[in-house]
Amino acid sequence: MSTVLPPENLESNPRVKAVFDDIRATRQTGFINNIWRYLAFDDDLLERTWAEVKAVMATPSDLDPLTKEMLYLAVSIVNNCNYCVHSHTAGAKAKGMTPAQHAEVLKIVALASKTNQLATALQLPTDPEFLMEE
Amino acid sequence: MSTVLPPENLESNPRVKAVFDDIRATRQTGFINNIWRYLAFDDDLLERTWAEVKAVMATPSDLDPLTKEMLYLAVSIVNNCNYCVHSHTAGAKAKGMTPAQHAEVLKIVALASKTNQLATALQLPTDPEFLMEE
Amino acid sequence: MSTVLPPENLESNPRVKAVFDDIRATRQTGFINNIWRYLAFDDDLLERTWAEVKAVMATPSDLDPLTKEMLYLAVSIVNNCNYCVHSHTAGAKAKGMTPAQHAEVLKIVALASKTNQLATALQLPTDPEFLMEE
Amino acid sequence: MSTVLPPENLESNPRVKAVFDDIRATRQTGFINNIWRYLAFDDDLLERTWAEVKAVMATPSDLDPLTKEMLYLAVSIVNNCNYCVHSHTAGAKAKGMTPAQHAEVLKIVALASKTNQLATALQLPTDPEFLMEE
Amino acid sequence: MSTVLPPENLESNPRVKAVFDDIRATRQTGFINNIWRYLAFDDDLLERTWAEVKAVMATPSDLDPLTKEMLYLAVSIVNNCNYCVHSHTAGAKAKGMTPAQHAEVLKIVALASKTNQLATALQLPTDPEFLMEE
Amino acid sequence: MSTVLPPENLESNPRVKAVFDDIRATRQTGFINNIWRYLAFDDDLLERTWAEVKAVMATPSDLDPLTKEMLYLAVSIVNNCNYCVHSHTAGAKAKGMTPAQHAEVLKIVALASKTNQLATALQLPTDPEFLMEE
Numbered sequence: 001m002s003t004v005l006p007p008e009n010l011e012s013n014p015r016v017k018a019v020f021d022d023i024r025a026t027r028q029t030g031f032i033n034n035i036w037r038y039l040a041f042d043d044d045l046l047e048r049t050w051a052e053v054k055a056v057m058a059t060p061s062d063l064d065p066l067t068k069e070m071l072y073l074a075v076s077i078v079n080n081c082n083y084c085v086h087s088h089t090a091g092a093k094a095k096g097m098t099p100a101q102h103a104e105v106l107k108i109v110a111l112a113s114k115t116n117q118l119a120t121a122l123q124l125p126t127d128p129e130f131l132m133e134e
Numbered sequence: 135m136s137t138v139l140p141p142e143n144l145e146s147n148p149r150v151k152a153v154f155d156d157i158r159a160t161r162q163t164g165f166i167n168n169i170w171r172y173l174a175f176d177d178d179l180l181e182r183t184w185a186e187v188k189a190v191m192a193t194p195s196d197l198d199p200l201t202k203e204m205l206y207l208a209v210s211i212v213n214n215c216n217y218c219v220h221s222h223t224a225g226a227k228a229k230g231m232t233p234a235q236h237a238e239v240l241k242i243v244a245l246a247s248k249t250n251q252l253a254t255a256l257q258l259p260t261d262p263e264f265l266m267e268e
Numbered sequence: 269m270s271t272v273l274p275p276e277n278l279e280s281n282p283r284v285k286a287v288f289d290d291i292r293a294t295r296q297t298g299f300i301n302n303i304w305r306y307l308a309f310d311d312d313l314l315e316r317t318w319a320e321v322k323a324v325m326a327t328p329s330d331l332d333p334l335t336k337e338m339l340y341l342a343v344s345i346v347n348n349c350n351y352c353v354h355s356h357t358a359g360a361k362a363k364g365m366t367p368a369q370h371a372e373v374l375k376i377v378a379l380a381s382k383t384n385q386l387a388t389a390l391q392l393p394t395d396p397e398f399l400m401e402e
Numbered sequence: 403m404s405t406v407l408p409p410e411n412l413e414s415n416p417r418v419k420a421v422f423d424d425i426r427a428t429r430q431t432g433f434i435n436n437i438w439r440y441l442a443f444d445d446d447l448l449e450r451t452w453a454e455v456k457a458v459m460a461t462p463s464d465l466d467p468l469t470k471e472m473l474y475l476a477v478s479i480v481n482n483c484n485y486c487v488h489s490h491t492a493g494a495k496a497k498g499m500t501p502a503q504h505a506e507v508l509k510i511v512a513l514a515s516k517t518n519q520l521a522t523a524l525q526l527p528t529d530p531e532f533l534m535e536e
Numbered sequence: 537m538s539t540v541l542p543p544e545n546l547e548s549n550p551r552v553k554a555v556f557d558d559i560r561a562t563r564q565t566g567f568i569n570n571i572w573r574y575l576a577f578d579d580d581l582l583e584r585t586w587a588e589v590k591a592v593m594a595t596p597s598d599l600d601p602l603t604k605e606m607l608y609l610a611v612s613i614v615n616n617c618n619y620c621v622h623s624h625t626a627g628a629k630a631k632g633m634t635p636a637q638h639a640e641v642l643k644i645v646a647l648a649s650k651t652n653q654l655a656t657a658l659q660l661p662t663d664p665e666f667l668m669e670e
Numbered sequence: 671m672s673t674v675l676p677p678e679n680l681e682s683n684p685r686v687k688a689v690f691d692d693i694r695a696t697r698q699t700g701f702i703n704n705i706w707r708y709l710a711f712d713d714d715l716l717e718r719t720w721a722e723v724k725a726v727m728a729t730p731s732d733l734d735p736l737t738k739e740m741l742y743l744a745v746s747i748v749n750n751c752n753y754c755v756h757s758h759t760a761g762a763k764a765k766g767m768t769p770a771q772h773a774e775v776l777k778i779v780a781l782a783s784k785t786n787q788l789a790t791a792l793q794l795p796t797d798p799e800f801l802m803e804e
Contacts (some may be wrong), residue, residue, distance in 0.1 A: 001259045003625040004638070005802055033261045035253055042639035048722070049249065049646075055718070056241045062234045067201050068242055071208050075246035077389045078212040080482050080616050083253040084246070085391055086264040089405040100196045102406070103444035106389045107190045108202055112209035112218070114382040115183065119169055119217040121345045121374050123136045123353055127167045130220040132675055137357040138370070139534055176371035182454070189450070211657045214348050214750050219659055223673040236674070237712035240657045248650040255613045255642050257621055266407055270525045271759040272772070273668055301529045303521060310773035316591070317517065317780075320584070324509045330502045335469050336510055342473050343514035346480040348750050351521040352514070354532040368464045375458045376470055380477035380486070383451065387437055387485040391404045395435045398488040400541055479791045482616050487793055491539040504540070505578035508791050512585075516784040523747045523776050525755055538793045569797045571789055585785065592777045598770045603737050604778055607744050611782035614748040619789040620782070622800040636732045643726045644738055648745035648754070651719065655705055655753040659672045663703045666756040 006037040015043045019050050026058050033087060066095045074109050140171040149177045153184050160192050167221060200229045208243050274305040283311045287318050294326050301355060334363045342377050408439040417445045421452050428460050435489060468497045476511050542573040551579045555586050562594050569623060602631045610645050676707040685713045689720050696728050703757060736765045744779050 011017040019040075020032055039046040057068055069092040076084035092102070145151040153174075154166055173180040191202055203226040210218035226236070279285040287308075288300055307314040325336055337360040344352035360370070413419040421442075422434055441448040459470055471494040478486035494504070547553040555576075556568055575582040593604055605628040612620035628638070681687040689710075690702055709716040727738055739762040746754035762772070 002257045002802060003621060004256055004635075031263060033263070034258050035249070035256075038256045038258055039252065041635065042642075045252075045639050045643060048725070049252065052245055052718070052722075053249070056238075056245050061238055062232065063204075063238050067204070068238070070197075070201070071205060071239065071242045072246045074205050074208050075212050075243055076250055077385055078209050079247055079250040080388050081250035081253050082388075082391060083258040083260055084250050085389060085405060086260045088246075089389075090264045098196065099406075099443065103447050104190075104195055104197050104202070105205065106386060106444075107447060108205045109209055109389060110382040110385045111186055111190050112206045112222075113213060113385045114378040115169065115187070116210055116213040116215035116218050117345055117378045117381045118173065118179075118183065118374060119215050120348050120350075121353060121357075121377060122138060122169075122172045123350060124168050124172055124217040125135045126217055126220045129165060129167070130224045132672060136534060137353060138367075175367065176374075179371050179375060182457070186450070211653055214656050216656075216659065219657060219673060223657075233674075233711065237715050240654060240712075241715060243657060244650040244653045247653045248646040251613055251646045251649045252642060254616050254618075255621060255625075255645060257618060260403075266404060269527050270668060271755060272524055272769075299531060301531070302526050303517065303524075306524045306526055307520065309769065310776075313520075313773050313777060316588070317520065320513055321517070323584070324506075324513050329506055330500065331472075331506050335472070336506070338465075338469070339473060339476050339507065339510045340514045342476050343480050343511050344518055346477050347515055347518040349518035349521050351526040351528055352518050354528045356514075358532045366464065372458075372463055372465050372470075373473065376473045377477050379454055379458050380474045380490075381481055383437065383455070384478055384481040384483035384486050386441065386447075386451065387483050390406055390437075390440045392436050392440055392485040393403050394485055394488045397433060397435070398492045400538060479787055482790050484790075484793060487539060487791060491791075501540075501577065505581050508578075508788060509581060511791060512784040512787045515787045516780040519747055519780045519783045520776060522750050522752075523755060523759075523779060525752060537795050540792055567799060569799070570794050571785065571792075574792045574794055575788065581788075585788065588781055589785070592774075592781050597774055598768065599740075599774050603740070604774070606733075606737070607741060607775060607778045608782045610741050610744050611748050611779050612786055614745050615783055615786040617786035617789050619794040619796055620786050622796045624782075626800045634732065640726075640731055640733050640738075641741060644741045645745050647722055647726050648742045648758075649749055651705065651723070652746055652749040652751035652754050654709065654715075654719065655751050658674055658705075658708045660704050660708055660753040661671050662753055662756045665701060665703070666760045 002038060004038060004041045006040055010037060010040050013040070013043065015047060016040045019046055022054070023050065026054060035083065035087070066092065066097060069095050070097065070101070070105050074105060077106075077109050078113065136172060138172060138175045140174055144171060144174050147174070147177065149181060150174045153180055156188070157184065160188055169217065169221070200226065200231060203229050204231065204235070204239050208239060211240075211243050212247065270306060272306060272309040274308055278305060278308050281308070281311065283315060284308045287314055290322070291318065294322055303351065303355070334360065334365060337363050338365065338369070338373050342373060345374075345377050346381065404440060406440060406443040408442055412439060412442050415442070415445070417449060418442045421448055424456070425452065428456055437485065437489070468494065468499060471497050472499065472503070472507050476507060479508075479511050480515065538574060540574060540577045542576055546573060546576050549576070549579065552576045552582060555582055558590070559586065562590055571619065571623070602628065602633060605631050606633065606637070606641050610641060613642075613645050614649065672708060674708060674711040676710055680707060680710050683710070683713070685717060686710045689716055692724070693720065696724055705753065705757070736762065736767060739765050740767065740771070740775050744775060747776075747779050748783065 011020060020036065023032055023036060024030055036046065039049055069088060073088040073092050076088050141147065145154060154170065157166060157170060158164055170180065173183055203222060207222040207226050210222050279288060288304065291300055291304060292298055304314065307317055337356060341356040341360050344356050409415065413422060422438065425434055425438060426432055438448065441451055471490060475490040475494050478490050543549065547556060556572065559568055559572060560566055572582065572586065575585055605624060609624040609628050612624050681690060690706065693702055693706060694700055706716065709719055739758060743758040743762050746758050
């Protein structure tokens with residue numbers, strides 16, 4: 001089904017093993033999901049992608065982990081990425097998203113997409129109140 | 135610039151006036167931004183759209199108002215709606231989004247779009263761990 | 269504002285002139301809108317694009333001209349093409365789209381985009397009733 | 403495969419049953435397709451979504467039912483919603499879309515997406531003739 | 537799984553046979569992939585689509601065949617077309633794309649999508665240096 | 671027009687200055703285009719984004735610089751990012767893209783988007799020949 005195959009004996013490559021070890025340590029789980037296994041077809045792509053995910057998503061910051069995961073899920077829905085919708089729905093549930101919150105994320109995504117289309121269709125001029133002075 | 139014009143003497147139409155009064159009361163401001171003025175070219179579209187925005191965004195729920203607004207902003211960015219990016223950036227700031235949180239929303243949107251493309255490019259199989267049993 | 273410039277003395281190029289003459293004859297107007305003027309930076313691209321537009325949009329077929337134009341408009345909204353939203357809104361109005369029909373197109377585009385997002389978010393299995401047997 | 407499961411004994415919930423009864427009555431069929439069964443994970447989302455679909459799609463209006471369904475299909479293709487492409491292709495066929503009309507919808511969607519990309523790539527200025535005076 | 541079925545005895549239709557013969561001759565292979573078999577549900581759509589693919593992709597031009605195929609793949613990823621990602625990944629490999637080049641295409645697609653979102657989120661003004669004078 | 675403002679006295683911030691100095695040295699120009707000036711509203715976002723652009727785009731690799739820039743441009747068109755279409759059209763021209771090559775990129779982007787939509791509309795099954803064995 002995929003367009004590349006994960007290398008065999010993935011963790012015999014020390015760069016891959018280092019990333020996987022860091023994923024396991026950061027997430028405190030032994031589970032390595034497919035995106036990391038398949039990105040391992042290119043060491044550099046794997047390292048850079050994990051480094052960015054770790055920095056943005058797994059480092060304490062001004063947004064709490066559940067909010068970040070719901071934002072990631074919302075983007076994945078709008079980008080229509082099936083794998084990502086599955087993995088980030090699971091991720092958000094693991095971080096505590098309740099069914100009611102899940103429904104709310106969906107309502108916002110759906111409503112925003114609807115009003116986005118209306119605004120585009122109308123070619124709305126931006127209110128001067130929304131503009132910044134330079 | 136727009137593809138329809140707001141009717142003249144907008145609030146002489148009682149259905150429009152009722153919606154605008156409710157917007158002002160709900161948001162506690164006299165400011166009616168352009169999307170409502172232009173949607174008034176069709177009474178029904180105006181009423182239904184406001185009813186949904188009010189129900190989803192302006193009613194206490196399981197997500198706090200700032201989180202909801204940031205989700206709306208994230209969707210608007212991915213949908214590439216210029217008006218909406220402006221209005222919901224302004225809306226999120228009005229609800230307390232700090233510059234650091236703003237930067238974080240952007241980092242998540244950008245990262246999610248990046249990994250979404252990678253997952254699509256790889257045509258990743260969904261991990262069985264993410265699937266639900268029916 | 270554009271990324272290419274229309275050639276000067278556009279119609280001194282006989283291939284361009286032939287296309288423009290055909291546009292004027294087909295549409296029965298002297299007005300050549302910008303997409304044709306700018307596509308003229310490449311003869312081949314201009315000829316092929318007009319040939320396809322003429323075949324699909326300006327040739328009698330199983331759908332009436334207004335329906336076709338509204339479909340073109342709907343696609344242009346979802347693809348978020350500002351130029352195209354303007355030109356096909358104008359085109360649909362020129363073919364008789366009433367304000368009520370315009371509002372209806374917008375309602376359908378907005379509703380469809382909303383339910384599209386919900387279906388993606390839910391990763392809905394397709395009902396067997398919708399599938400064709402091969 | 404989905405990210406939520408439809409509740410068991412769906413119609414033991416009176417709000418769900420009321421929506422399903424209305425779907426059956428409106429469409430004059432016993433068949434409830436998956437989007438309604440899965441949206442039932444949240445009463446409110448189910449009720450609101452059906453109310454809007456019924457108002458826009460199943461109420462006599464200025465566009466005939468087949469035209470509306472073809473517009474819905476076109477939007478679903480551009481939004482790349484697999485479930486929706488299947489359900490609205492089936493829906494349009496049920497409302498009388500012939501194979502020739504189906505091919506025509508596809509030609510328009512494909513042509514419009516092509517010219518949308520050209521217009522974006524060229525960053526075309528909008529012809530003044532298309533603009534409205536405010 | 538599809539929304540139309542390829543006609544039976546496809547090549548008994550002389551228009552279809554002519555296109556298939558040309559595909560086989562142009563590509564020097566007996567393999568006709570699914571898009572051509574399914575597009576055959578409408579003669580005209582099949583003929584036009586192949587004519588354009590042949591003219592743009594299979595005719596010597598100012599870009600080499602591998603570069604063209606990688607551009608096609610990049611567009612297919614961003615448009616999130618599963619079939620197309622598979623077929624154009626295979627096509628690019630057949631034209632000589634190495635694993636390292638494949639990884640590079642993915643890095644560029646992912647990076648570009650990321651910075652595209654940032655530029656949209658920031659609503660960046662275009663630098664005057666990038667604009668053309670008319 | 672933008673949603674954030676570049677900080678005043680940008681280069682009084684040593685982290686910003688370091689990035690700008692590296693941009694100038696890498697590109698051998700004094701010109702810092704707007705995306706870098708505006709991303710400077712968040713040090714971390716600026717540093718990470720430039721680091722990735724430099725690694726992917728400005729480091730010798732298995733694809734030549736013009737091919738990489740054309741891929742970036744193609745993605746920017748499909749993502750409909752106005753700023754990016756302008757900046758990467760300018761970038762590709764600076765790296766030697768001829769008008770004929772520019773036209774070819776546009777033809778491929780337009781054709782690919784067209785066939786992408788057809789493949790989605792048909793919900794084409796992937797040919798087994800395109801699939802990899804795992």
